[in-house]
Amino acid sequence: MADVRPFAGLRYNLARFGDAQAMAQLIAPPYDVIDAEKRKALIAASPYNVVRLELPEGEDRYNEAARFLREWLATGILARDGSPAFYVYDEEYALPDGSKLTCRAIFAAVRLYDWADDVIMPHESTMTGPKADRLALLQATRANLSPIFSVYDDTAGTISQAINRGIAVQEASEAGQDNPVRPGFAFADAEGNRHRFSPVSGTEAVAAISAAFADKRLYIADGHHRYETALNYRNEQRAGGGDSEQPAEFVLMALTEINDPGLVILPTHRLITALSATARANLETHLAGNFAVEHFPTGDNPARTVARLLAEHKGEGHIFGAYGLKPGSVSLLRLLNSAAMADSPDHSAAWRELDVAILQKAILQDGIGMTEQTLAAGKDILYIKDPVEAIEMVEAGSAQLAFFLQPTPVTAVLAIADAHDRMPRKSTYFIPKLPTGVVMRSLEI
Structure with a gap:
């Protein structure tokens, strides 16, 4: 080789x-x-x-x-x-x-x-x-x-x-x-x-x-x-x-x-910068049918609270943090319906198991209505590494929602490569x- x-x-x-x-x-x-x-x-x-x-x-x-x-x-x-x-x-x-x-x-x-x-x-x-x-x-x-x-x-x-x-x-x-x-x-x-x-x-x-x-x-x-x-x-x-x-x-x-x-590998989080009232309502309905959604008090430091919750629930399935779904709260989203990823025939089984792919397909695309073209162009979405900055942007109104990811394991990167697939944008840092x-x-x- x-x-x-x-x-x-x-x-x-x-x-x-x-x-x-x-x-x-x-x-x-x-x-x-x-x-x-x-x-x-x-x-x-x-x-x-x-x-x-x-x-x-x-x-x-x-x-x-x-x-x-x-x-x-x-x-x-x-x-x-x-x-x-x-x-x-x-x-x-x-x-x-x-x-x-x-x-x-x-x-x-x-x-x-x-x-x-x-x-x-x-x-x-x-x-x-x-x-x-x-x-x-x-x-x-x-x-x-x-x-x-x-x-x-x-x-x-x-x-x-x-x-x-x-x-x-x-x-x-x-x-x-x-x-x-x-x-x-x-x-x-x-x-x-x-x-x-x-x-x-x-x-x-x-x-x-x-x-x-x-x-x-x-x-x-x-x-x-x-x-x-x-x-x-x-x-x-x-x-x-x-x-x-x-x-x-x-x-x-x-x-x-x-x-x-x-x-x-550090995670890169997602900020939604143009969320209409209709898209928010559709997202809430979609999440209720496919995810277990829990809300928690933000505490003095919302970013630290999100990090703590993700760490506490690590290994319990596909879990995401969110800020902006409910006023005064940080949220945990746990995927319940694996069929939400079934409609991805162009991708491998390894891709369908990626947290970052699930966030893209089952939340951003199917929940909010964003398209692959919109995501590829970086339209209405920002990619950010600092969770504190992400929280501040939502609080300032320059973004409506923040989604927080856990790090992608190195072994998952190898599995994607071995399957001749490609990860979503900004999956690895x-x-x-x-x-x-x-x-x-x-x-x-």
């Missing part, structure tokens, strides 16, 4: 910046969460911040990114390791409640497969606009600037053991000037997250890691648009006569085991969000 290989990483030359702590000013969040203000702040922190490459601006932005990349290579801001390696990355980060977790990923060059090959598995659909943007950037820079985040099942621990052995051998060896792979580093970022980066370059170690992945499927967590972009770029290069070992046949991935205690700039991969060498 998966062809997972070491690569010669393109990395910041920390000798030019004094020490590893400089990485805190050089990395950036994923490009799709960076607004204009954040971009400006990143460049103010360092003129060499990777955001200049990953999210360029202006009419000639893609060529501008390529120019910066060439300039930074020529002046030693960036440098390529002298031989292939896997790069093990551990990030300690804080959950919204303040608790700390550590997640491990391994950066690798992974062979690109078409979806029909059933080796790299998607769980969500893509849109044309973001793919066109990422393809133009890839064509200009000829580099994988940010990793596609994927997960794999290593219940037996074979891959984990190979990685740990590789790290131990690497740390025991001399990391002197004769080693063509520069040593690892550690730093803390502005949010207090701690990052540790450990190359594994020993011949036996990298061979063992590659072999351990050989019978695995990889499931994309974040990066569907960039994966399809890489496929399109690969196909362009094939049309030009490239062979099966050319750099464009592979893409940079960060791979995490599905049982890693630091791998978390994987954390941690891997930063851009820790390591990159050139397609020119």
